Amino acid sequence: MNALLQVRKVTKSYGDRVGCADVSFDLWPGEVMGVVGESGSGKSTLLACLSGQMAPDRGAVIYDTRDRGPMDVLAMSEPERRMLMRTDWALVHQTPRDGLRMGVSAGGNVGERLMAVGARHYGDIRARAVDWLGRVEIAADRVDDPPSAFSGGMQQRLQIARNLVTGPRLVFMDEPTGGLDVSVQARLLDLLRGLVREMGLSAVIVTHDLAVVRLLADRLMVMKDGRVVEAGLTDQVLDDPQHGYTQLLVSSVLQV
Amino acid sequence: MLERDVFMKFESENVTAYNFAYLDEQTKRMIRRAILKALAIPGYQVPFASREMPMPYGWGTGGVQVSAACLMPEDTLKVIDQGADDTTNAVSIRKFFEKTAGVATTEETARASVIQTRHRIPETPLTDEQILVYQVPIPEPLRFLEPSEVETRKMHALEEYGLMHVKLYEDISRHGAIATAYAYPVKVAGRYVMDPSPIPKFDNPKLGDCPAIQIFGAGREQRIYALPPWTQVVSLDFEDHPFEASKAEADCALCGAGDSYLDEVIVDDEGGRMFVCSDTDYCRARRAAGHVGAQGAPEGVA
Numbered sequence: 394m395n396a397l398l399q400v401r402k403v404t405k406s407y408g409d410r411v412g413c414a415d416v417s418f419d420l421w422p423g424e425v426m427g428v429v430g431e432s433g434s435g436k437s438t439l440l441a442c443l444s445g446q447m448a449p450d451r452g453a454v455i456y457d458t459r460d461r462g463p464m465d466v467l468a469m470s471e472p473e474r475r476m477l478m479r480t481d482w483a484l485v486h487q488t489p490r491d492g493l494r495m496g497v498s499a500g501g502n503v504g505e506r507l508m509a510v511g512a513r514h515y516g517d518i519r520a521r522a523v524d525w526l527g528r529v530e531i532a533a534d535r536v537d538d539p540p541s542a543f544s545g546g547m548q549q550r551l552q553i554a555r556n557l558v559t560g561p562r563l564v565f566m567d568e569p570t571g572g573l574d575v576s577v578q579a580r581l582l583d584l585l586r587g588l589v590r591e592m593g594l595s596a597v598i599v600t601h602d603l604a605v606v607r608l609l610a611d612r613l614m615v616m617k618d619g620r621v622v623e624a625g626l627t628d629q630v631l632d633d634p635q636h637g638y639t640q641l642l643v644s645s646v647l648q649v
Numbered sequence: 650m651l652e653r654d655v656f657m658k659f660e661s662e663n664v665t666a667y668n669f670a671y672l673d674e675q676t677k678r679m680i681r682r683a684i685l686k687a688l689a690i691p692g693y694q695v696p697f698a699s700r701e702m703p704m705p706y707g708w709g710t711g712g713v714q715v716s717a718a719c720l721m722p723e724d725t726l727k728v729i730d731q732g733a734d735d736t737t738n739a740v741s742i743r744k745f746f747e748k749t750a751g752v753a754t755t756e757e758t759a760r761a762s763v764i765q766t767r768h769r770i771p772e773t774p775l776t777d778e779q780i781l782v783y784q785v786p787i788p789e790p791l792r793f794l795e796p797s798e799v800e801t802r803k804m805h806a807l808e809e810y811g812l813m814h815v816k817l818y819e820d821i822s823r824h825g826a827i828a829t830a831y832a833y834p835v836k837v838a839g840r841y842v843m844d845p846s847p848i849p850k851f852d853n854p855k856l857g858d859c860p861a862i863q864i865f866g867a868g869r870e871q872r873i874y875a876l877p878p879w880t881q882v883v884s885l886d887f888e889d890h891p892f893e894a895s896k897a898e899a900d901c902a903l904c905g906a907g908d909s910y911l912d913e914v915i916v917d918d919e920g921g922r923m924f925v926c927s928d929t930d931y932c933r934a935r936r937a938a939g940h941v942g943a944q945g946a947p948e949g950v951a
Binding site: 475479513515 | 803807809811812814815818819821822823888889890
């Protein structure tokens with residue numbers, strides 16, 4: 394079995410400042426990788442480099458495509474990469490507004506990826522949109538409402554439905570629970586965990602919230618100043634942190 | 650040089666100091682190059698260095714420049730505005746070319762060799778001796794779906810047209826049917842999605858397999874695109890909501906035509922209305938041939 398995603402020495406700097414440096418890891422099918430670290434530690438830069446939104450200065454990102462086996466994403470042609478983004482990959486933004494079309498109804502938002510890969514039957518598209526709204530706990534009678542009429546938590550769930558409708562294999566999530574209150578966060582995490590298990594998704598989740606990775610991630614990378622300072626199984630890293638910075642992170646969590 | 654002779658002949662016969670058809674020869678060459686490129690890549694929007702014309706943007710500056718580049722002294726020009734030959738826009742542009750090019754003008758579709766149109770295709774079928782020039786306000790069919798022009802160009806280049814169907818999906822989810830009634834998007838020769846300018850979707854079937862050359866000019870947006878003769882043009886739709894070329898459910902009140910696109914005219918304050926052909930030339934010709942509608946008087950009777 395090949396690793397789904399092989400990341401090798403990905404480096405990106407902004408002039409003199411380091412974005413991320415020499416990040417390497419393997420992501421296996423069905424595995425969820427958490428990336429934690431404080432603001433400015435290079436988490437989002439890393440995610441942008443992995444998901445093809447930004448070209449790293451050095452390194453390779455090798456993805457195991459369905460039909461042609463492992464390929465370097467960075468060396469792919471743009472149409473190939475965009476096709477991958479629409480079908481096999483999904484990208485969940487921190488702010489739903491970045492990932493949704495705010496002027497288009499919820500059904501249209503979910504259906505867009507289907508139409509982008511050639512679905513041309515209105516009834517089928519709508520039925521699948523309604524089905525997916527149900528899976529993310531949005532009532533079917535909201536299918537024609539625009540996302541602007543939704544609460545923040547609903548918008549985030551809609552964004553997840555829109556991304557997962559084409560049955561991707563790899564999901565990139567940037568702070569999926571950012572800006573939501575804790576009870577909504579808990580439900581969203583529950584939902585995400587269910588979907589990840591049920592669909593056998595692989596995911597890279599960037600967050601600063603240790604509770605999120607505790608619940609979702611199988612493995613964990615801790616980043617500081619653009620470098621990975623510690624990596625391992627989630628429970629191992631969180632329960633027995635070795636690096637000074639990880640120890641600081643873990644002890645900074647407020648206990649209620 | 651032939652072009653030079655044409656110019657000299659025109660100069661000697663006209664007291665005006667305009668070059669033939671207003672634009673200078675270099676500008677016309679530039680526009681013709683864009684037109685040739687547009688014809689070579691059907692439906693592709695070719696940028697061109699649009700000139701300031703003596704009329705405001707939105708009045709057909711793009712169409713006028715394309716017409717100017719196409720006109721020859723022996724041409725006969727027809728100008729229509731929403732199907733009519735006698736409205737402000739049509740009259741002004743016709744006069745403009747009468748003055749600056751000295752070409753013959755006509756209101757009869759069959760007699761014209763160049764037809765500049767705003768928002769209609771004539772009812773009379775076009776022939777392979779004719780050029781139809783459209784005035785286009787917004788050439789980009791993806792404009793209101795994707796705000797970034799960089800992105801829309803990329804979408805055209807990579808043939809990513811899923812978003813166009815999102816618009817049609819929204820129509821159906823809101824109105825139960827595809828409610829887009831004009832500027833209905835089409836796919837040209839299986840490749841580029843094109844905005845056919847704001848013609849009613851009733852006219853869409855006339856775009857495809859047409860013997861005439863069709864050229865679209867957008868002055869403010871600086872784009873020219875074209876349909877060469879006999880090009881395949883398909884209106885976008887869904888399998889379960891197929892494209893329908895709709896018109897008002899009535900016959901023309903003046904000439905009785907049941908197959909032409911109709912304008913609704915409000916005639917009083919009590920909700921009274923009548924439907925008449927939007928193509929004035931078509932309606933006039935039918936009445937001259939003796940057809941009479943429900944409210945029409947035969948030709949020559951007051």
